[in-house]
Amino acid sequence: MPLVDIVALLALLEFFVFAGLVGRARGKYGVNAPSVTGHEMFERAYRVQMNTLELLMLFLPSLYIAAGYWPAGYVAACGAVYVVGRIVYQQAYMSDPARRGPGFLLSIGPCLILLIAGLVGAALAVSRGTA
Amino acid sequence: MPLVDIVALLALLEFFVFAGLVGRARGKYGVNAPSVTGHEMFERAYRVQMNTLELLMLFLPSLYIAAGYWPAGYVAACGAVYVVGRIVYQQAYMSDPARRGPGFLLSIGPCLILLIAGLVGAALAVSRGTA
Amino acid sequence: MPLVDIVALLALLEFFVFAGLVGRARGKYGVNAPSVTGHEMFERAYRVQMNTLELLMLFLPSLYIAAGYWPAGYVAACGAVYVVGRIVYQQAYMSDPARRGPGFLLSIGPCLILLIAGLVGAALAVSRGTA
Numbered sequence: 001m002p003l004v005d006i007v008a009l010l011a012l013l014e015f016f017v018f019a020g021l022v023g024r025a026r027g028k029y030g031v032n033a034p035s036v037t038g039h040e041m042f043e044r045a046y047r048v049q050m051n052t053l054e055l056l057m058l059f060l061p062s063l064y065i066a067a068g069y070w071p072a073g074y075v076a077a078c079g080a081v082y083v084v085g086r087i088v089y090q091q092a093y094m095s096d097p098a099r100r101g102p103g104f105l106l107s108i109g110p111c112l113i114l115l116i117a118g119l120v121g122a123a124l125a126v127s128r129g130t131a
Numbered sequence: 132m133p134l135v136d137i138v139a140l141l142a143l144l145e146f147f148v149f150a151g152l153v154g155r156a157r158g159k160y161g162v163n164a165p166s167v168t169g170h171e172m173f174e175r176a177y178r179v180q181m182n183t184l185e186l187l188m189l190f191l192p193s194l195y196i197a198a199g200y201w202p203a204g205y206v207a208a209c210g211a212v213y214v215v216g217r218i219v220y221q222q223a224y225m226s227d228p229a230r231r232g233p234g235f236l237l238s239i240g241p242c243l244i245l246l247i248a249g250l251v252g253a254a255l256a257v258s259r260g261t262a
Numbered sequence: 263m264p265l266v267d268i269v270a271l272l273a274l275l276e277f278f279v280f281a282g283l284v285g286r287a288r289g290k291y292g293v294n295a296p297s298v299t300g301h302e303m304f305e306r307a308y309r310v311q312m313n314t315l316e317l318l319m320l321f322l323p324s325l326y327i328a329a330g331y332w333p334a335g336y337v338a339a340c341g342a343v344y345v346v347g348r349i350v351y352q353q354a355y356m357s358d359p360a361r362r363g364p365g366f367l368l369s370i371g372p373c374l375i376l377l378i379a380g381l382v383g384a385a386l387a388v389s390r391g392t393a
Contacts, residue, residue, distance in 0.1 A: 002387035005327045009381045012320050016374070019316060033359040034302070034309035040165070047165035049316070054150060054180070056319050057187050058143050065136045097164040112147070119140050125133035171296070178296035185281060185311070188318050189274050196267045228295040243278070250271050256264035 001072045007079035008060055014086055015056055018049045044097060048090050055086070055107055062114035069121025075114065082110040132203045138210035139191055145217055146187055149180045175228060179221050186217070186238055193245035200252025206245065213241040263334045269341035270322055276348055277318055280311045306359060310352050317348070317369055324376035331383025337376065344372040 022045045026032070029039035036046055059082055067075045089103030153176045157163070160170035167177055190213055198206045220234025284307045288294070291301035298308055321344055329337045351365025 002384035005330065005380060005384040006388070008323055009327060009377055009384065012323060012377055013381075016320060016377070033355075033362070034305040036309075043165040047167075053316055053319055054184055057184055058147060060323055061139055061143060061191055065140060068136065093164075100164070115140055115143055115147070118136060119144075122133035122136040122140065126137070174296040178298075185315055188315055189278060192270055192274060192322050196271060199267065224295075231295070246271055246274055246278070249267060250275075253264035253267040253271065257268070 001067055001076075003076040004063060004067045004072050004079065007076045007083065008063060010083050011056060011059060011079070011086075014083055015049070015052050018045075018052050018090060021045050022049045041094075044094055047097075048093050051089075051104075052086060055082075055111060058108075058111040058115065062111055062118055065118035066114040066121065068118075069125065070117055075117075078110045078113055078117075082107050085110065132198055132207075134207040135194060135198045135203050135210065138207045138214065139194060141214050142187060142190060142210070142217075145214055146180070146183050149176075149183050149217075149221060152176050153180045172225075175225055178228075179224050182220075182235075183217060186213075186242060189239075189242040189246065193242055193249055196249035197245040197252065199249075200256065201248055206248075209241045209244055209248075213238050216241065263329050263338075265338040266325060266329045266334050266341065269338045269345065270325060272345050273318060273321060273341070273348075276345055277311070277314050280307075280314050280352060283307050284311045303356075306356055309359075310355050313351075313366075314348060317344075317373060320370075320373040320377065324373055324380055327380035328376040328383065330380075331387065332379055337379075340372045340375055340379075344369050347372065 022042075025039075025042040025045040029042045031038045031042045037043060059079070063075060063079050066078075085103055085106030085108075087103075089100055089107055092103045093100045153173075156170075156173040156176040160173045162169045162173045168174060190210070194206060194210050197209075216234055216237030216239075218234075219237055220231055223234045224231045284304070287301075287304040287307040291304045293300045293304045299305060321341070325337060325341050328340075347365055347368030347370075349365075350368055351362055354365045355362045
């Protein structure tokens with residue numbers, strides 16, 4: 001499933017960039033390791049990274065489980081919405097945390113759709129006796 | 132392996148609920164993003180979510196690697212103990228963090244069993260020359 | 263791919279040890295749950311664990327995706343460098359956070375190589391029309 005793999009790797013690359021922005025914010029705002037507090041802008045970058053880490057834990061397994069039951073094209077398209085939604089989230093969070101809602105929904109939504117698609121697909125497979 | 136998939140997705144759904152409880156605690160106890168401190172009950176909900184994130188990182192890969200070497204039914208049953216153990220952990224942590232031990236053991240235990248089962252299975256496969 | 267599985271499970275075992283060191287530091291330095299601050303040495307152990315959690319999210323999916331396109335031996339060898347790099351990172355961070363650079367590069371490097379190898383492999387597969 002190379003299309004699904006490409007979407008998964010783009011989501012990881014995006015996470016890597018968010019983590020890099022946290023590293024840069026450490027220097028820029030003088031927040032030395034191991035501290036993760038001390039400047040609002042650093043904390044925003046850090047929360048974007050942590051929230052993306054949390055969502056990736058939902059996203060990646062759900063993506064691959066769903067891809068085991070449904071056409072790869074649809075699953076990859078749903079995953080692509082997640083990748084774009086995270087960019088919207090990151091941009092909004094950095095400018096104003098209170099405006100992070102739409103980007104959050106645009107990235108958590110695909111995670112939930114993939115999770116439920118996986119559950120339905122697996123439940124159908126069990127009920128058909130292919131377990 | 133639909134049974135293993137269902138257990139994995141239930142573990143993810145559980146994590147999603149724990150994350151939702153953190154969001155609710157933000158509003159209830161007035162802890163505004165990006166802060167993750169400021170009220171004991173918010174911090175408990177947040178620690179439950181973070182600890183579950185840490186365990187999922189052990190649990191999901193170990194579950195699927197073990198399922199590659201051992202019968203899916205046993206692997207799924209072991210995974211189901213993890214899912215229940217996390218509920219016990221969450222309930223105990225929210226009422227009193229000092230009592231989080233049993234639920235923690237009930238969820239880390241299955242992770243370690245799956246991890247070791249995977250290691251033994253893979254080592255046997257290598258030694259049989261099927262690498 | 264038992265060799266790749268063994269490397270993945272060793273990376274998880276390593277993460278489990280780092281998490282255990284955080285638990286031990288809680289007791290040793292009197293940092294009670296749910297707090298994750300209060301003593302420099304505890305915070306170092308905690309940051310090692312969190313950073314390893316972040317890297318595992320990049321490492322494990324990239325490892326398995328790359329293994330779908332390239333020989334398992336090379337992929338496992340690249341993964342083994344990550345596992346060793348994390349030990350170097352942990353040792354350096356605990357003695358002096360400012361010296362965490364080399365170990366970090368030695369563990370993030372293999373993640374990026376695997377990620378890019380996966381992207382190239384998947385893109386070649388798509389371009390060959392095997393999508």
